[in-house]
Amino acid sequence: MTGSATFIHPGLIMIIGAVLVPLIPKGVAKKVYLLLLPALAYLSVMSMSEGNFWVIDFLGSELVMGRVDKLSLLFANIFTMAAFASLVYGLHVDEDGHHVASLIYPGSAIGAVFAGDYLTLLVFWEFMAFSSVFLILYGKTKKAYDAAYRYVLVHAFSGICLMGGILLHFGDTGSFAFNHVGALDMGTTLILIGFILNAAVPPLSAWLPDAYPEASVSGAVFLSAFTTKSAVYVLARGFSGTEILIVLGAIMAVYGVIFAVLENNMRRLLAYHIVSQVGFMVCGIGIGTQLAINGTTAHAFAHILYKGLLFMGAGAIIYMTGKRKLTEMGGLYKKMPITFILFMIGAFAIAAVPLTSGFVSKSMTISAAGESHLQFAWIMLTLASTGTFLSIALKIGYYAFFGKDAGLEAKDPPLNMLIGMAIPAFFCIFMGFYPQYLYRLLPFAIEYHPYTAEHVVASAQLLLFTGLAFWGFLKLAAPKNKLTLDTDWFYRLFGRFFLCFAHRVMLTIDEAVSNAYRTVLLKYSKLVAAESFVFDVKIIDGAVNGVASVVMGLGKIIRRLQTGQLQHYALVVLIGIVILFNILLFVL
16 A cells, blocks of 8 residues: 555545444534544545555556545535535434434545545445435335335446446456546446436436435435535546537436426425536536536535535425425425525525526536537526526425415524534535635636626526516416326336236246146155155165175074184185086086
8 A cells, every 4th residue: 555644535534433423422522523523534635635545456456545636626625515514414313323324425425536446436336325325214204215225226226337337347458447438338338327327317317306305304415415426526537528428418407407397395306406407517527628527516516515505494494394395385484584594595506696606606517518519508508597596596485485374383493403504505605706716626727707797697687587487477386286207107117017017927827836736746746755665665675675684694604604613614615626626617
């Protein structure tokens, strides 16, 4: 192992530290310990210098646990920040298991970010998948258990694709190094499928809005930050410039918005917007220019903050009211005023309102599409931006906090939840006013100025007309208390078909075979066994016993000849010689 002295792995700080959580006494000491781990991880990230660390020779290839460059540093930076804010938000949680998962999950995501080879990446990838499922299980409802089961199946499939692709790639190249992929072959295509499945690219996206809304209140906040953005990182690292990602990302951006507009469940609506916003990033990765990659990484950084804030706000409402659907809410701005203000900061940021983080990050990807003359992508991303403002800032803002008062008994959540919300809210505003904080972290040097008159006026017009359309069609835009079907309908239908086939067809065949065996085969088997027993006893045993009796009889006769007198022995020898002599005469 080389280079270990100057590199302290921030992911392992959180993973190893998680093991000790149950040993810390409950109370202030445990809360301080929980916050200390991501704080130390953040300090480790801030103190790093670029290079490869913790390099191990394995099968003639190098395993690198610490590849540090601007791309990995940016994602590690935001991952540790998000983990800290999310842990603050979840300090009221009493289950040690929840906290253990809440540390291992982001720690594994950080480990994946620093992985310089596919094997190290695969290990952290699987840790990330199986630790995150516990945050869904802690939802403690039947829906949560079912969603967790489906979540495990999907991510196990992702891991299988990734492992298969890694083995094929190693067979072709003799190396596990995780670098930019050129032309796609069978191995790298499987790796790409494993990555885009975690990125929730349609039609492989239904697992996300299926699982995230069923997680625990604070668990959903963690889920919103790490899995899809880890996938964005590995796609940016390995598949930038892969043109199919342009189409997939553009479709993805609009796809998520359409389902969000139709959705009534608040956290499910926000989950669909993860799909949409990650679509911007996937599209930017496909474009592959420096501006596009900068836009992707800037958007990922900003998205983790404002999406976490939105899930925190939704979770606060669920925690205080027990309600999840917009049709059950209304008038909460008077009862939860601080939650309302913080939530709307996140809503304005995701809608790219000027002076927020979304305004200085999201537009870079759209501009990159325009500069590359990708009109289809530019139109799709612009439409998605419009739908985002419509479905979050306007739809949730109006129907949850304003609208008709539902008469819910509520108040702002505990202080730790408000502080957890305030941390990303601060950065949403801070980066809007001071975008250079974000821009200096980006992988490439940037000369991008978001606050041009053209950009500000165009964004203001888009937001204004979207707002007027919402008010003009207020009744039409009202949430409906109904189920929204996604592509999971197909695999759920297949699952029901498979179970029906197993219970009705296969079970019928099994019973028929069992009956035939009992009535026919078993009967004749017993008959054959009986006849075999008779043959064994009368023939085989008889023959064996007869031979034994003859041998024993001969033995008795021979024993009688052994008298101990030499005369008798000489007589026997003489008789033998005579018999042998006669035989020889007969033969000759």
